[in-house]
Amino acid sequence: MTNVENEATQQTEAGGERPKRKGPSRRLLILGGLAAGGGIAIGAALSPFSRLNEQRAMVGRPGESVLLSSLRIAPDDSITVIYPHADMGTGVGTALAQILADELDADWDNVRIERAPGETAFANGALGQAYVRGDTEIPAPLAGLSWLVTRRLAETMNLQITGGSTAIAMTGMEGMRHAGASARYMLTRAAAKSWGVPVEEVDIKGGRIIHASGKSAGFGEFAEAGLEYDPPARLPFKSKSAYTQIGKSRPRFDIPAKVNGEAIYSGDVRLPGMVFAAIRLSPVPGGVLESVDAAPASGRRGVVKVATLPNAVAVFADNFWRAREAVRALDPVWSPGENAQLSSAETIKSMEAAVRSSGLKKDHARGGAARTIEEAGEGAIERVYTVPYLAHAAMETVGCVAWMHDGELEIWGAFQDALVAKYQAAKTAGIPSDRVKVHHTEMGGAFGRRGYTIDFLDHAVRLAQQTDAPVNLIYTREEDMTQDYYRNASVARMRAVLGEDGRPQALSHHYAERHDPKDASRFPYDVSGLDVRFANGNSAAPWGAWRSVDHSIHGFFIECFIDELAHEAGQDPYIYRRALLEHNPRMLAVLDAAAEMSGWSSFSGADGSALGIAIKESFGTVVCEVAEVRISDTGAVSVPNVWVAADPGLVVNPDGFIQQMESGVVYGLTAALYGEIEFENGQVVQQNFWDYPMVRMADCPNIEVKVLESGARTGGAGEPGTPPIAAAVANGVFALTGKRIRQLPLSPPGAQLGA
Amino acid sequence: MRLSINGKPHDLDVEPEMPLLWVIRDVVNLTGTKFSCGVAACGACTVLIDGQPVRTCVTPVGSVSETAEITTIEGLASGDELTPVQAAWVEHQAPQCGFCQSGQILAATALLSQTPEPTDEEIDAAMTNICRCGSYPRIRKAIHAAARAQAETLRAAAGEGASNDER
Ligand code: FES
Numbered sequence: 001m002t003n004v005e006n007e008a009t010q011q012t013e014a015g016g017e018r019p020k021r022k023g024p025s026r027r028l029l030i031l032g033g034l035a036a037g038g039g040i041a042i043g044a045a046l047s048p049f050s051r052l053n054e055q056r057a058m059v060g061r062p063g064e065s066v067l068l069s070s071l072r073i074a075p076d077d078s079i080t081v082i083y084p085h086a087d088m089g090t091g092v093g094t095a096l097a098q099i100l101a102d103e104l105d106a107d108w109d110n111v112r113i114e115r116a117p118g119e120t121a122f123a124n125g126a127l128g129q130a131y132v133r134g135d136t137e138i139p140a141p142l143a144g145l146s147w148l149v150t151r152r153l154a155e156t157m158n159l160q161i162t163g164g165s166t167a168i169a170m171t172g173m174e175g176m177r178h179a180g181a182s183a184r185y186m187l188t189r190a191a192a193k194s195w196g197v198p199v200e201e202v203d204i205k206g207g208r209i210i211h212a213s214g215k216s217a218g219f220g221e222f223a224e225a226g227l228e229y230d231p232p233a234r235l236p237f238k239s240k241s242a243y244t245q246i247g248k249s250r251p252r253f254d255i256p257a258k259v260n261g262e263a264i265y266s267g268d269v270r271l272p273g274m275v276f277a278a279i280r281l282s283p284v285p286g287g288v289l290e291s292v293d294a295a296p297a298s299g300r301r302g303v304v305k306v307a308t309l310p311n312a313v314a315v316f317a318d319n320f321w322r323a324r325e326a327v328r329a330l331d332p333v334w335s336p337g338e339n340a341q342l343s344s345a346e347t348i349k350s351m352e353a354a355v356r357s358s359g360l361k362k363d364h365a366r367g368g369a370a371r372t373i374e375e376a377g378e379g380a381i382e383r384v385y386t387v388p389y390l391a392h393a394a395m396e397t398v399g400c401v402a403w404m405h406d407g408e409l410e411i412w413g414a415f416q417d418a419l420v421a422k423y424q425a426a427k428t429a430g431i432p433s434d435r436v437k438v439h440h441t442e443m444g445g446a447f448g449r450r451g452y453t454i455d456f457l458d459h460a461v462r463l464a465q466q467t468d469a470p471v472n473l474i475y476t477r478e479e480d481m482t483q484d485y486y487r488n489a490s491v492a493r494m495r496a497v498l499g500e501d502g503r504p505q506a507l508s509h510h511y512a513e514r515h516d517p518k519d520a521s522r523f524p525y526d527v528s529g530l531d532v533r534f535a536n537g538n539s540a541a542p543w544g545a546w547r548s549v550d551h552s553i554h555g556f557f558i559e560c561f562i563d564e565l566a567h568e569a570g571q572d573p574y575i576y577r578r579a580l581l582e583h584n585p586r587m588l589a590v591l592d593a594a595a596e597m598s599g600w601s602s603f604s605g606a607d608g609s610a611l612g613i614a615i616k617e618s619f620g621t622v623v624c625e626v627a628e629v630r631i632s633d634t635g636a637v638s639v640p641n642v643w644v645a646a647d648p649g650l651v652v653n654p655d656g657f658i659q660q661m662e663s664g665v666v667y668g669l670t671a672a673l674y675g676e677i678e679f680e681n682g683q684v685v686q687q688n689f690w691d692y693p694m695v696r697m698a699d700c701p702n703i704e705v706k707v708l709e710s711g712a713r714t715g716g717a718g719e720p721g722t723p724p725i726a727a728a729v730a731n732g733v734f735a736l737t738g739k740r741i742r743q744l745p746l747s748p749p750g751a752q753l754g755a
Numbered sequence: 756m757r758l759s760i761n762g763k764p765h766d767l768d769v770e771p772e773m774p775l776l777w778v779i780r781d782v783v784n785l786t787g788t789k790f791s792c793g794v795a796a797c798g799a800c801t802v803l804i805d806g807q808p809v810r811t812c813v814t815p816v817g818s819v820s821e822t823a824e825i826t827t828i829e830g831l832a833s834g835d836e837l838t839p840v841q842a843a844w845v846e847h848q849a850p851q852c853g854f855c856q857s858g859q860i861l862a863a864t865a866l867l868s869q870t871p872e873p874t875d876e877e878i879d880a881a882m883t884n885i886c887r888c889g890s891y892p893r894i895r896k897a898i899h900a901a902a903r904a905q906a907e908t909l910r911a912a913a914g915e916g917a918s919n920d921e922r
């Protein structure tokens with residue numbers, strides 16, 4: 001099927017016949033996580049250099065040298081780091097460039113960044129290069145993602161994944177470091193040869209290639225000559241103490257264009273003859289369009305066409321407002337299909353029943369917990385928690401531009417994985433993928449929405465097939481909100497038996513709906529018996545990855561329950577957690593740091609506030625959050641302060657990391673306070689920000705972030721800030737009022753507080 | 756009809772009920788002003804009309820006076836020279852995805868022109884734009900920083916004025 005798969009097959013059968021790359025690194029790649037989980041072991045031999053010619057053709061510039069798939073060097077010594085990721089607003093390109101520049105000892109003032117084209121040649125930067133180095137395991141967060149499990153690795157190698165907070169860990173700490181070391185290898189050799197000196201005497205410092213004699217040169221001078229050298233798969237990396245770029249808060253490259261209106265998002269794309277499309281999709285997921293009378297739209301000013309899709313009607317016009325007004329004037333007849341009765345209230349009821357049933361699937365279990373709890377009967381502590389469906393609601397509604405012309409398809413848009421977009425568009429259009437070109441635009445937020453749930457791309461392509469003009473499809477906020485792929489609702493039945501000392505002896509966590517990552521339900525505390533089970537299949541609503549995915553759910557369940565156990569044990573919730581985390585020094589350090597920042601031990605609460613704490617490890621990063629909670633006279637919860645301690649192992653751009661922690665807190669707090677999507681009669685009830693409210697400046701806490709670097713494998717930044725906040729706030733409400741919050745959201749204000 | 760946007764006159768032949776947002780974006784093709792909610796709930800579409808922040812997604816173009824001066828995000832900087840608000844935004848690395856930021860910057864610009872040194876409460880009251888990336892803490896800091904920068908510029912200008920007088 002794909003090149004990669006062919007290579008993989010070759011590699012597995014013939015075992016390494018590419019001449020220059022023999023050796024231990026060319027072994028079968030066995031993914032730790034996958035092999036253990038499903039026995040999948042797939043061989044792949046991917047050289048980052050094998051496609052260099054193809055890559056050069058795509059990102060080459062006259063006079064500049066494409067040294068590696070991720071690096072172009074210009075005669076003026078400026079270097080462009082080419083990174084195979086979408087920037088979802090996290091500044092990942094800057095951080096990735098820091099890693100490469102560090103390993104190469106480049107001069108930061110000469111560093112630029114460029115998004116790699118959405119082309120197969122640029123797939124797998126991280127996975128491929130990491131593999132070629134030969135000493136790499138795929139980190140657990142990545143291995144746990146379902147698309148890695150359900151799609152073959154060979155196919156995965158053709159992705160440009162951005163999600164699972166893996167960009168830094170994989171592309172960065174593996175791929176970019178290798179690229180930097182490779183460039184160093186190539187440049188120093190080229191210089192040594194030209195200078196007629198042993199390569200051991202040549203080094204790179206501060207962006208200059210230098211020789212012991214005092215001779216020196218910029219990168220530009222030897223870039224072309226460096227291409228002669230083929231760096232080995234394994235190269236030594238700098239030690240942490242020698243880092244000059246990693247650990248520095250470099251300003252993000254993308255920010256200047258975001259303060260002057262220059263950044264182009266897909267709705268901003270302007271092409272000759274382009275039409276704007278406004279769409280109305282079947283209000284019930286899975287429903288189809290029966291019929292529509294085009295007349296109310298057709299005669300309107302600027303309207304070019306009324307187009308239909310099996311599940312939608314759209315209007316093309318010369319500007320978006322005319323298209324939107326026209327499509328609103330239509331009265332389409334829908335056939336709702338099997339989801340006509342879909343009701344979130346009923347779904348949650350069925351989940352409540354499911355978590356009490358006996359037919360649950362095993363997540364993980366040990367130590368006979370089920371029996372201990374059964375035997376304890378009424379003596380077991382039992383609590384039930386519920387979380388609702390959530391929409392992504394990025395500020396930029398979904399949409400993209402599609403243009404079919406001359407048998408080719410061009411796309412302008414923002415996708416978390418540009419290659420998935422390319423293949424999907426090709427499939428939808430029924431043309432080979434090499435006839436599809438994806439142009440990147442900025443991404444106005446995504447939070448998972450633009451990963452593997454890019455139905456809007458299919459719609460744009462199918463609409464583009466009905467005209468010669470480029471089609472700029474823009475969703476209204478209402479369509480964006482009601483046609484999302486939602487974070488699932490979930491219910492957990494948590495039970496525990498405490499010992500004499502108050503520590504849990506057995507714990508059972510039975511929950512509804514399991515998606516990704518598989519470690520999200522992991523109970524981090526010391527307990528001898530665990531029984532974690534789940535029921536899938538109760539939720540018929542469209543599902544999509546939502547910032548931190550299942551961690552957002554289990555962060556609430558586990559951290560609320562442990563807080564309740566602390567209370568049952570008559571202990572301070574921080575001290576209780578502490579005692580149960582003694583086996584995990586990394587989490588303990590983060591817990592202590594957050595408690596200390598918040599002044600936990602000396603917090604008086606005299607002025608009508610209280611603190612709540614929660615900790616969650618996700619995507620390789622441990623985050624503990626302490627929320628200060630207040631309640632107004634009307635019963636509304638407010639959160640004036642949040643203290644965050646986070647350990648991502650190693651931090652590349654501290655300010656960027658801090659920014660992501662702040663972002664994760666605000667995103668999670670919006671969900672905790674206000675977020676709820678409901679289905680009634682198959683349709684989503686919430687339409688816009690007036691009934692799906694957001695945290696704004698006035699209700700945004702002060703957020704203080706402390707970054708710890710334990711040296712553990714580099715974890716993520718974009719997602720791990722989100723999971724703890726809901727529980728921290730709920731626990732704070734308990735500390736303040738004595739009322740437990742077991743259901744989200746906390747709003748409408750005071751609803752559960754009986755104020 | 757005729758509108759003045761960023762100091763440039765534009766002759767327009769559009770329905771008077773068309774929201775100003777779409778005139779700016781799709782007729783004049785200044786795309787820095789964003790569409791997000793369409794119902795005046797988020798502020799992404801904010802521009803300044805005679806210095807006042809206006810949510811253009813619900814402002815019929817016909818209601819805008821022909822003599823009004825409209826400022827969009829593209830009209831703030833002169834060349835590469837950023838306004839104090841824009842510079843503070845960069846300094847504090849406020850934007851993430853950036854989609855809300857044109858509106859945020861214009862709302863902050865209007866706030867500072869009326870309240871040169873706003874308190875946190877005044878910022879809370881004036882800055883009601885939504886940012887899904889959660890850049891609020893940085894926006895708050897950036898507004899305070901821009902206020903200081905503006906005050907310094909004013910003091911410097913006053914100082915210069917004084918020395919000019921003396922001369
Ligand atoms: S788009 Fe105008 S306020 Fe949201």
Ligand code: FES
Pocket residue numbers: 089395444445849850851852853854855856885886887888889890
């Ligand atoms: S920066 Fe992304 S919405 Fe504000």
